[in-house]
Every structure is written in structure tokens, then in C-alpha cells.
Amino acid sequence: MAHEMILVETRGRVGLITLNRPKALNALCDQLMEELGQALRAFDADPAIGCIVLTGSEKAFAAGADIKEMKDRTYPAVYFDDFIGKRWETVLTVQKPVIAAVAGFALGGGCELAMMCDMIIAAENAKFGQPEINLGIMPGAGGTQRLTRAVGKSKAMDMILTGRMMDAAEAERSNLACRVVPVADLVTEAVKMGEKIASLSGPSVAMAKEAVNAAYEMTLKEGVRFERRLFLSLFSTEDQKEGMAAFAEKRPAQFRHR
């Protein structure tokens, strides 16, 4: 399907989605979020794709929800439209890993969207923030929860209550980003990481992702039990037989994602 606000391409087994609304710094309007949801669902359903990279421009990953679009909305309108919920959370339903490759501003909903992904690679110029407080609102797409889990209460309070931005080095130090790379290398590095993941067994990658994400929602005991169930179930896959046989035979594994 044709998209106006995102670019969709494939690089080997990696699906690359680029937010492409440069004049508005990739502000996340309803249409953009609909298009993003469609692209994510399509890549998730495509057996030729093993990992997804989501990126923006050099200046902005995304400067948040579209303030001009939402400023005159009423409470009944946002309530009955399930504003945020139904359009924003598709990324959370994707079984394949999603890497956020962030350059420039990742603010408000932009930071929240990046945090909904499975990991964040930051370019050296990345700036993360939850500046909603300056607009007389607060984060509404998971920022108070995911930022707090990532960087801890004190730093999350600092950012959310003052609107202060965090640069890439601080984001890596604070566990918000898994690595920092030069701006010019961002997409190449993210795709390289995506290709590595996509070359591995699809079922084990998807289940490992599910188990790590479960750590946010379960007690340690429940999470370990959940992990054990998934781990044992992988002995029913061809890829487990192939991966272990390849090790024993000292040759590279040929995973078939089943």
C-alpha cells in the first residue's frame, strides 16, 4: 500500500521504516501512526523479514504527538477515539524485534515510541525528552512507566517534571540506549544489528524477546517459570536440532525459522 508519511524498504531480511514528515520534525499525527501500524503489521507477517528497524531523519526521530492536530480536541473526542491507545500501540504487538534508530529529537511521543521498541540505538546527536509538562499536559503513551523502568525514578522525575532533555551519552549511561554511534553510521549500524538478529532462528528470537518483555510485567518467580516454558518449547523446533547439530559438527547453522 502507498504511504505518504513513512518510507518502507527492505535490506536483506531487515524491514526498514523511516518516518518521513520532515517539515514537522516527524510529529506523530494520526495518519502517520496509521501508516506506521500498517507497515509494522505487514513486516511482522512477512516470513522473509526477521527484524525491523524504525528510524527518522538526522534532525528528528520524532518531536512527539502532533500538537497542532491535538490542541483543540475535546475530552469526549479523545476518549471515544481511544487517542494514543489504538494507533500507537501496534509496535507492542509485533513478534519480531523492533530496533529504534534515533538521531536528533526523540521528544514526548517520539521518546515513548522509541521506548516501545525493543532497543534503542542512539546517534551522537540524539536528544531524548518528555517535555509534555511545558504544554500543560503529561506523557500519555507510556513515558512515565517506561522511562522510569529504564533510567530509574529520580532521573525520570527530573526529565518529566522539568522537561529537561537527555543527550545520547547520558542515554547510554542511563540504560535508555544500548549503544551510541556516529550520526552518519546510524542506519547502517542498526541494519547490521538487525541482519545479525534476522540470521538467527526466528522462533528463538521471538520467544527470547517475549521473555525479556515479560520481565516488565511479572514477578521474578513468574518470569523464570515463563522463560522455562518457552525454553523447553524450543526443543520442538527444527532450528534447535540444526543449531546444536551444527555446533557439534563444527559448521555454521542453517536456520529455517521453524
Ligand SMILES: CC(C)(O)CC(=O)SCCNC(=O)CCNC(=O)[C@H](O)C(C)(C)COP(=O)(O)OP(=O)(O)OC[C@H]1O[C@@H](n2cnc3c(N)ncnc32)[C@H](O)[C@@H]1OP(=O)(O)O
Ligand atoms: C504523546 C504524548 C501524549 O505524550 C503527547 C506528546 O507527545 S506532546 C508533544 C511533545 N513534544 C514537544 O513538546 C516538542 C515540540 N517541539 C519543539 O519543542 C521544537 O519543535 C523542537 C525543540 C523539537 C525543535 O525546535 P526547532 O529546531 O526550533 O524547530 P521548530 O521551528 O520548533 O519546528 C519545526 C517545525 O516542526 C513543527 N513541530 C515540531 N514539533 C512539533 C509537534 N510535536 N507537533 C506539531 N508540529 C511540530 C513546528 O511547529 C515547525 O513547523 P512550522 O510551525 O514552522 O510549520
